[in-house]
Amino acid sequence: MTAFSLRRLRALLHKEWLQVKRDPMTLRLIVALPVMQLLIFGYAINSNPHDLPTGVLMAQPSTYERTIVAALRNSGYYRVRTLSSEREAEEGLAQGNLLFVVNVPPGFDRRVDRGEAPAILIDTDGTDPTAIGYATAALGGLTEVLTRDLPPVRRAAATAAAAPFRFVVHTRYNPEQLTVLNVVPGLICVVLMMSTLMLTTLAITRERERGTMENLLAMPVRPIEVMLAKIAPYVGIGYLQVLIILLVAVGLLHLPIHGSIVLLFAVLGLFIASNLALGITYSTLAANQMQAQQLAQFTMLPFMLLSGFAFPFQGMPRWARIVGEIMPTTHAMRIVRGVLLKGNGMAQILPELWPIALFTGCTVVIAVRFYRETLD
């Protein structure tokens, strides 16, 4: 029996293609899934939230405070209501009913008039930094709004010196400014990883569970032929997904493309292959489809969280960065961001390319090693 036969590979490829074609539900999911995910994630993550629930604590009502509250409201970011007690503010923040609490200190009016530039403390719920990021940034402009409302006496002094008062924003951690431009390239990689990994993970276990593996083993086929035939249709499907994602991203989410699309496609092929190889490896290691699926899910979460998609990569602890460097998703994400946003060329992405290739090579070797030619 020859080590490799194109003829046998062609027969297997034809069979895999027919099977993919006969499963219209999966095909539909392959198209629908990335679109749905992109739209949901894209809009949900990138929206610039307005009308955030805000509570105001006032020691005593006064003119300046009313001006500030009106300015907050007019900015569009805050939906303001007055709170009666400190306790209500604490509870509101804890339960998530309030994202901001504006604390106006007693004697605010008097201190502004004296030119002491008193501080207004703003407590924010920092659990979701993206939710409050824009709103917090908008605070800067509000100080000026108030300036115009000051009595003429003070106005002169205010413009000459500093602002009449200042905001002190108190968050539990600094909000990370995730922008549309940053998220969509990451999403391309994550969506691609999820769908391709899942599809191949089931490929060989399905044959084993349906009993068709026994027959396949009894025939003269080589492991590498079976693997290649399993991977090939999904490379095509992966590219289809990239195309859909890019169309949606450019058309609906206004993603700019600064680099070469051809280069991006060429490089993503390697990323797709790395996921498929990993899927196939899981498929050979797992005893049944359930196990295979669990392995895949077990992988996807860290791949997503440690790749720089969820958290800024440089902000992660050292061990997490090391793990992240092993995973193809991390490198693919840098490549896609680089090519799309910075217009990077081959020379700049090369350092990210070889780790993906190495990962793919290693997984294929493991898969071929563990592919059992007997039923033992």
Place this chain on the structure above:
Amino acid sequence: MNPPDYVIDVRDLRKDFGTRRVVDGLTLRVPKGEVCGFLGANGSGKTTTIRMLCGLLAPDGGSGTCLGLDIVRDAPRIRRQVGYMTQRFSLYEDLTVSENLDLVAGLYELPDARAAVADIMDRMGLRDRAGQLAGQLSGGWKQRLALTACVLHRPQLLLLDEPTAGVDVKARRAFWDLIHDLAGEGLTVLVSTHYMDEAERCARIVYLAGGRIVIQGSAAEVVGRVGLVTFEGAGAPVEEAARRIRAAPGVEAATVLGRVLRIAGMDRALLDDAMAGYGAGLTWREVDPRLEDVFIHLLGEEEPPR
């Protein structure tokens, strides 16, 4: 290299699954062109033996040849020349009949695959169903397709693992006619079955119990060698008589066949006593034991001692 007188020639095959010995010192020789029937209870080692013969399982002990090739060393080469039909339907249900056969032809790298597939479909009567999905075929047609797939590459040896389980009588009969056609062309067939009528169509029966061969020979030889004595009684309500006579010493089986009660045992004197005592009221006559009676006897013998 031994002359290919024996298509299968294995000695002392052993296979363990964990601590359980499934095949325990099996020695078997099957000459070319023979239809050899593999019988035995569920779990007696039939499937495991067949899988070892075609290289799907590596034996834990023993040695031998299949088609003159070493079953351990040359497993890949054996696969090329053997047609193996699995117990469970293992072709692709989401492919059509002809697509399944095209795949097999491609994997065996048959020259002129298209003609070979068309040819075999005509021969096996699958032409009208070429475009039908395999998953939508009835049980009988599925088996026929599976057999077709494993003779497509013109193997020297067919290993069929319970090929007709759950298939109706007519389809089984047709299936066995095909097997004998193939054997007539010099193909050697090893087939496992639970059906007595099928066992009787085999030139040789090999009976397995506990992973060992208990008895082998032609149907007549097996029946003769066991030496079972059988009687049939009629003339009175047989159901009640059957219940009584089952309790009698020496009666291994008492089976109601319509209006006739059939009893079997190894000891003629004990059976005489039983008929006189428990079987009074029926008219008894001695009959030739059938293969089924013999197998019930053999199955009874291997009941584990408690």
